Amino acid sequence: MQSKFLLPLAAAAVSFLTACSTPLPSSADLDKLTKDIVARSFRAEGQAQLDRVNPDEDNLLCSQADQSGNTIDEKLAAAVEARNMQTIKAPVDGKYLGDFKEGEKIAQSGSGKTWTDKADAANGGNCYNCHQISKEELSYGTLGPSLYNYGKMRGVTNPNSAESKPIVEYTWGKINNPRAYNACSSMPRFGHKGVLTEMQIKHVMALLLDPASPVNK
Ligand code: HEC
Numbered sequence: 151m152q153s154k155f156l157l158p159l160a161a162a163a164v165s166f167l168t169a170c171s172t173p174l175p176s177s178a179d180l181d182k183l184t185k186d187i188v189a190r191s192f193r194a195e196g197q198a199q200l201d202r203v204n205p206d207e208d209n210l211l212c213s214q215a216d217q218s219g220n221t222i223d224e225k226l227a228a229a230v231e232a233r234n235m236q237t238i239k240a241p242v243d244g245k246y247l248g249d250f251k252e253g254e255k256i257a258q259s260g261s262g263k264t265w266t267d268k269a270d271a272a273n274g275g276n277c278y279n280c281h282q283i284s285k286e287e288l289s290y291g292t293l294g295p296s297l298y299n300y301g302k303m304r305g306v307t308n309p310n311s312a313e314s315k316p317i318v319e320y321t322w323g324k325i326n327n328p329r330a331y332n333a334c335s336s337m338p339r340f341g342h343k344g345v346l347t348e349m350q351i352k353h354v355m356a357l358l359l360d361p362a363s364p365v366n367k
Pocket residue numbers: 257275276277278279280281293294295297321324325328332335336337338340354
């Protein structure tokens with residue numbers, strides 16, 4: 151009875167040992183394999199284009215640093231920040247703030263950038279996914295700092311005043327391109343990457359900075 155199992159068992163042991171003696175793929179082999187699988191698995195459609203599969207220079211530098219477990223080199227970080235700072239443009243009409251009610255809707259919405267979104271459809275900002283913003287919303291992520299009382303805590307009583315100009319301009323820049331201030335920020339580059347339109351960014355600005363916004367009550 152026992153001998154019936156012995157032969158297949160011996161065969162299994164031999165093939166196991168053969169598998170063990172095959173050298174493991176190198177990290178470069180695995181990288182290539184992963185790239186090939188990703189390239190075969192994604193197609194460009196609607197708003198979901200293949201540019202997101204191929205990271206730009208800044209994303210590449212930051213993910214290389216993440217993989218190595220080291221932070222990005224200081225000089226490199228300064229270069230990334232300077233390059234991203236160049237992309238920030240002041241609003242065409244000089245007005246930084248829109249309507250905070252619209253801003254709340256944009257901050258709440260996580261839709262957009264998928265295959266099924268029409269090319270000209272507006273995206274959401276998904277801000278609550280990472281930030282607390284108004285006190286009414288109890289469900290929020292904590293990857294980013296709380297933005298509750300954002301304008302109030304920074305003494306913004308009149309966003310159009312010369313006094314408020316630095317914080318208004320900083321907030322505009324940060325939402326447009328967070329990498330300009332923090333090379334490997336995990337916050338999306340909403341303006342630079344065309345996730346939000348200029349008008350949408352103005353609405354979100356009002357949510358954070360308008361003294362009448364519930365965020366500053
Ligand atoms: C994927 C997560 C993520 C999303 C989504 C996100 N943020 Fe952030 N945000 C962060 C992180 C992390 C920081 C802090 C690190 C940094 O400064 O880069 C930050 C910082 C900020 C700051 C600077 C705060 C300060 O005190 O200097 C502002 C303003 C801000 N976010 C606004 C927004 C707005 C508005 C949205 C939506 C349009 C948004 N964020 C969406 C992650 C996110």
